[in-house]
Amino acid sequence: MEGYSATFQTDVTKIRENDDILWKFGAENTLIAEISRENRIFSTYDDVLDGRFRDRLKLDDQTGSLTITNPTTEHAGVYQLLIRGVKLISKTFNVSVYARLPVPVIISNSSHCSLSSSSCSLVCSSVMNVSDATLSWYAGMSVLSSISVCDLSISLSLPLEVEYQDKNPYSCVLNNPISNQTTHLDINTLCHTCAEVHVHCCGSTEAVIRLVVSALVGVATVTVLLYDIKTTRGVKKQIGPS
Template identity: 40%
Template sequence: MKLVSVGDSVTLNSNLTEIHDDDLIQWWFSVGSTLIAEINVTADRFSVYDDVLDGRFRDRLKLDKQTGSLTITNFTTEHAGVYTVETKNMTIFFFLAVYDEISVKKGDSVTLNSDLTGIDYNRILWTYLYMSEKAIIAGINKPYNIVTVFDNVLDGRFRDRLKLDNQTASLTITNIRTEHTGDYELLIIGAKQSLKVFSVSVYDSVHCCGSTEAVIRLVLSALVGVATVILLVYDIRSRRAE
């Protein structure tokens, strides 16, 4: 699985070093198994189909004519999902998830935005992960019109703190504490399946510090608790103020 921040570009490698005279390389996106790019050497066709799915990929696809690798630019939530590259000899799957880092002051509230404008999906799940801890904390079952928060999981860590918007599926955590540091996964299941991951870190208030020292303390506290977890690996780099 690859994690991509909104607005970034991501390259999906075909694992080919060169293209031969009889090669056929096709890139598919999971929604309806939609063909979004292909190289057909025999037919002399090097094409990207960026107008499919109501123009979701318009002006965002770049196909490498030497290797067949595909680059998606200006990545957004609607581009998350499963991508497949098919050649004569192999099939490779890529799962792309949207990734966002959020730093929150202890005691404040934070809303994890789904970027949805309506619930047109079969099921939506919010899962909390930190180190070896994992639990479903909220969900929407659209066919049965059921909206649920599971705030008693993990010994009541989220009790009376979760609010799930039944129109957008965005999740709000109120009166956040350091024990709420972790990763929050939003899984959308339906015609537009996707995964969004929020890495949330919680910092204490800064007291009695000069402006430079305050910035340093905020940066350091924002990094506390961020770790490698189940399905994702990422690096956080910080610079020391002179």
């Protein structure tokens, strides 16, 4: 995985005086590290291949093993070890480097509810492009559907239809050969029936209507009281002492 160190072992306990150890990378066998006790060479070549190995290579001076620190996907490929001594020893390491997986995202794909529909439409997707990964829907421990991709430039998405009353534990899993990320479906949050929407809508409307009616009644009551007070004062003035 990106960010973790990888060490390639030579299986040599201790480098002998007349051994030469060469580490090469890629189809062109570019020399990236070398040890020669006889010629007093102990070097890593950071500037080759546009500097992709700069500050990432470490050689063990006792065994000749090579460590790559904080590798990225551009460090994937074929590494070759050559040990020249009493006999020639060659080893090949085929290395894959996987990016960290994002957490998959589940969204509702229903733009509106239908009174005739009994299911909820969902989509699980990866918010980042990934390579060598598989996106799957699970019901409990059972795989319902899955889709895989090898191309780094392609994003993943996978639909699912769920009944509103379904109580199964659903989850969406994004995985590659060495890791996985899981998002569990909260059906009560993402899936709402039309009845629930109608009740919510009408409940809000009813509350507003009640508030408006209450306000109008209050205004009318105050108006009546003010009119009554004004009328009473007018009558008192008319029947007062002459």
